[in-house]
Amino acid sequence: MLARIETASRALAAPVPPTGIFRTATLHALFDQPLEKVQAGATVVWEGDAARHAFLVEDGVLRIVRILGDGRRIITGFIFRGDLIGISLHRRHPYSVEAVTPARIRRLAQTRLQEEIGRRPELRPEIFGVLADEMEAAQDQMVLLARKSAEERVCSFLLLIARRTGAVVDVAPVIEIPMTRLDIADFLGLTIETVSRTITKLTARGLISPAGRHALKLCEMRRLRDIEGQDESDPEQEHQSTSRQAHWPQ
Amino acid sequence: MLARIETASRALAAPVPPTGIFRTATLHALFDQPLEKVQAGATVVWEGDAARHAFLVEDGVLRIVRILGDGRRIITGFIFRGDLIGISLHRRHPYSVEAVTPARIRRLAQTRLQEEIGRRPELRPEIFGVLADEMEAAQDQMVLLARKSAEERVCSFLLLIARRTGAVVDVAPVIEIPMTRLDIADFLGLTIETVSRTITKLTARGLISPAGRHALKLCEMRRLRDIEGQDESDPEQEHQSTSRQAHWPQ
DNA sequence: CGGAGTTTTGACTGGAATCAACTGCGGTGG
């Protein structure tokens, strides 16, 4: 518990989030407040509260939660090490943020963030990049929730975890899944039973295999990706009519 | 039109201001290029294309479209007069934008937008406000897609249209619905048949009634809102533990 | 009037939800 100095100094020596560290280095450096420890299950941000701080996740996994009036719960996203919370400068948080695992975070006052954005131009592209990524993740999630089958959803989820926890292009990565079936279900818009059944089926087909209590081996990345059901867009070639703009009558 | 003060207090329930025309006056003023006319059905932005411009919608309704590899279509949002497209400064558009109705838009080069953001500090809160609204709308949509029934989805949609087209707090507003059943279905994650049946049912119960070919009267706003299924968060009182920060060990 | 596209309506199907029982693991205390 009081090995705090140790963890703090370790973090300062190597505050290296795997993703985005280069793109958002300056932004991360703003979070110079002392490390805060968050217990698993604890709430960092309450839906509806005034947004006074942004947060940087140094370690751990958190969930973004919204609740409907009758208790239905939705997880709109998971937050991993190196991710930022609350940088879009809402006046009130439109969601709660809770720790899935024990986590360590640093905070930054919104006012300070705003000042720095004003003072330091080089921060702006970083901020916009983070916001654009966030928006794109939200779009992907809407696609998943609107049109994907249970199997496609689970595959998307597994590949998301693989991507976000580093083991990107591995042949058959083993991924840690710290969240419960309920978290997964509320993220994918399914029930715990359906999530469980789907994982069982994928296992039976040899696409994945259990690796300890809370981990899975993704044996067949290729086929998982096929099932996931991807986007049609082809980044290579631009659509003709967009590149020329003399196109719309004025 | 200027019943905006009233809606502002409901900010959480109605996150997207009907038209940001006042909040974002300076931002809008940047779009000084000549008006461009867009035919109904025309595509303004292609998914995957490099993002060279942002757009301001002067008039008309557009849809944000994503397509899965096998042709499944998802509409992640509708865009109304006064809304902005592509201000999040993606390098590539993560979606297509198509005109639902004939529309008039103005464009603004991304480079120019970036310059102006640098030059004019007063733009920044406006931009962040727009992005925050966009993100909140996306969150709401995720909640809808993940957990709401067909009836709840349709009610949410009708109330969204009512909100976004001005007729906000009217007792029994008549709303124009320019989009087809297919658009609505692809937005709500349903099929055209289910949308049709649900509207029929709502009509039979007297909650809405047809008003000309592409318009509906929302007879029972109260009951529609009840069905919609709202957020639990109570903007009045802050959660205790967040407001005090001496809470997490440092 | 005709024809294409959109919307509605009907009959049936199916995939995920629901309800319910059971398993397996981890912690706790007798």
Place this chain on the structure above:
DNA sequence: CCACCGCAGTTGATTCCAGTCAAAACTCCG
């Protein structure tokens, strides 16, 4: 040490909401 409890997860039986397939009705055009 192990008996017991509680919780997370799995598995099975059944239900139901929305999807699918099919056809009719309506609209908007020329």
